[in-house]
Every structure is written in C-alpha cells, then in structure tokens.
Amino acid sequence: xxxxxxSPDSLAVSLGERATINCKSxxxxxxSSSDKNFLAWYQQKPxxxxxxxxxxxxxxxxxxxxxxxxxxxxxxxxxxxxxxQAEDVAVYYCQQYYSAPFTFGGGTKVEIK
Amino acid sequence: xxxxxxxxxxxxxxxxxxxxxxxxxGFTFRTYAMSWVRQAPGKGLEWVxxxxxxxxxxxxxxxxxxxxxxxxxxxxxxxxQMNSLRAEDTAIYYCVKGGSTSCNGHMDVWGKGTTVTVSS
Numbered sequence: 001x002x003x004x005x006x007s008p009d010s011l012a013v014s015l016g017e018r019a020t021i022n023c024k025s026x027x028x029x030x031x032s033s034s035d036k037n038f039l040a041w042y043q044q045k046p047x048x049x050x051x052x053x054x055x056x057x058x059x060x061x062x063x064x065x066x067x068x069x070x071x072x073x074x075x076x077x078x079x080x081x082x083x084x085q086a087e088d089v090a091v092y093y094c095q096q097y098y099s100a101p102f103t104f105g106g107g108t109k110v111e112i113k
Numbered sequence: 114x115x116x117x118x119x120x121x122x123x124x125x126x127x128x129x130x131x132x133x134x135x136x137x138x139g140f141t142f143r144t145y146a147m148s149w150v151r152q153a154p155g156k157g158l159e160w161v162x163x164x165x166x167x168x169x170x171x172x173x174x175x176x177x178x179x180x181x182x183x184x185x186x187x188x189x190x191x192x193x194q195m196n197s198l199r200a201e202d203t204a205i206y207y208c209v210k211g212g213s214t215s216c217n218g219h220m221d222v223w224g225k226g227t228t229v230t231v232s233s
Binding site (some may be wrong): 001031038040042044049050051052055056061091093095097098099100101102103104105106107 | 148150157158159160163171172173174207212216217218219220221222223224225226
C-alpha cells in the first residue's frame with residue numbers, strides 16, 4: 001500500500017500570510033504514460049464533508065479560489081494558500097489515487113495565528 | 114446540481130450487519146466511479162471502497178472480506194453491505210462521486226454522510 005505522510009500536523013498562520021502543507025508518498029504516483037500525478041487535495045471545514053480543491057497535483061477544481069495552488073511530482077507535493085483568509089480554517093488532506101487502496105494523508109489543521 | 118444522499122446508518126451490535134445506500138442525482142450515474150470514505154470520531158479520512166463505471170471493485174484491507182460495494186444503475190443508487198461489524202467500524206460514512214469512469218480518479222462530490230455506530 002502507498003503511505004501518504006503529511007507535514008506539519010497543524011500550523012497557525014496570520015491572516016493574509018502564506019500557508020504551506022507538504023505531502024509525501026511512499027512511492028511515485030506519477031503515471032508515466034500520461035505524465036500526470038494521481039494526487040488530490042481536499043479541504044474539510046468543521047462539521048462539513050470534505051471538498052475537492054486540487055487534482056492531478058496542480059489542477060484547481062472549478063470554483064476554488066486561485067489563492068489555492070498545488071505543486072510537486074513523483075513523491076513530493078505541496079498545497080499552498082497564498083494569502084490565508086478566515087474561511088480557510090480547516091483540515092487539509094492529500095490522497096493518492098494511483099493504486100488501490102487509495103490512501104489519504106493524516107491531515108493538516110490550519111488555524112489563524 | 115449533483116446530489117448524493119446517504120442513508121442506512123444507525124446503531125448496530127458487534128458482529129452485526131448494516132446496508133448503507135446512496136441516492137445519486139444530477140449526473141449520469143452509470144458513467145462514474147463511486148466510492149465510500151469513512152471518518153471515525155475525531156479522526157482523519159479513511160478510504161473504504163470504490164466501484165468503477167464497470168464492475169471492478171477495490172477495498173481497503175481493513176474491510177476486505179466483510180464489506181461489499183455494489184451499484185444499481187437503474188436506480189442511481191450505490192450500496193455498501195457491511196457484515197461482521199466491529200467497534201472500529203464506527204464512523205461517518207461518506208458516499209463520493211468519482212471524477213471519471215475510472216477507479217483511478219479523484220473524487221469530486223461528497224455526500225453529507227451517514228453515521229454508523231457499532232456498540233453493545
């Protein structure tokens with residue numbers, strides 16, 4: 001099974017500042033024939049179901065603000081919130097869909113400093 | 114508008130069974146992979162199972178042999194039959210739509226979830 005490791009477990013960022021979340025997979029999730037990374041990011045606010053933010057490591061889902069961006073390839077990925085807003089307080093998860101079981105990272109809790 | 118509405122959760126004794134349902138609307142159900150993801154109280158997300166646009170299915174090791182995912186495309190409904198339930202199966206179970214027919218795809222729409230509690 002592919003193990004997804006997120007860091008940090010939590011971070012506190014001032015409003016308007018940058019938040020960076022890392023995700024590392026135990027093996028590559030790059031599908032060579034399509035040159036696409038099978039990696040998604042989800043946001044979960046308290047009391048709500050998760051919401052898709054990013055797929056293919058860097059493609060923003062429709063309607064997601066452009067302050068959210070994803071980068072990385074192979075085994076190392078990053079979710080960046082360029083200017084943290086109050087409504088971004090949430091837990092963020094990465095997930096690989098390269099091979100079953102399609103495992104999630106442990107989550108990163110983002111709070112306001 | 115895409116909607117996923119789960120039902121069938123509840124309180125069940127260890128060793129018991131439960132069948133979850135997910136009623137889908139707003140998209141061509143038969144052409145998309147569908148998944149179940151669960152979240153134990155205060156914990157992170159755990160992928161449970163997926164059924165592709167065809168009939169292929171995959172399971173997490175923790176539920177393999179106990180849970181069965183299925184779909185009825187004529188009713189636009191996804192199911193999860195859960196047998197031999199354990200206390201560690203206690204969680205909110207989310208029905209999730211895939212982004213394509215392939216099992217190897219991101220998940221783009223989540224239901225609100227149904228709660229399963231396994232306790233004596």
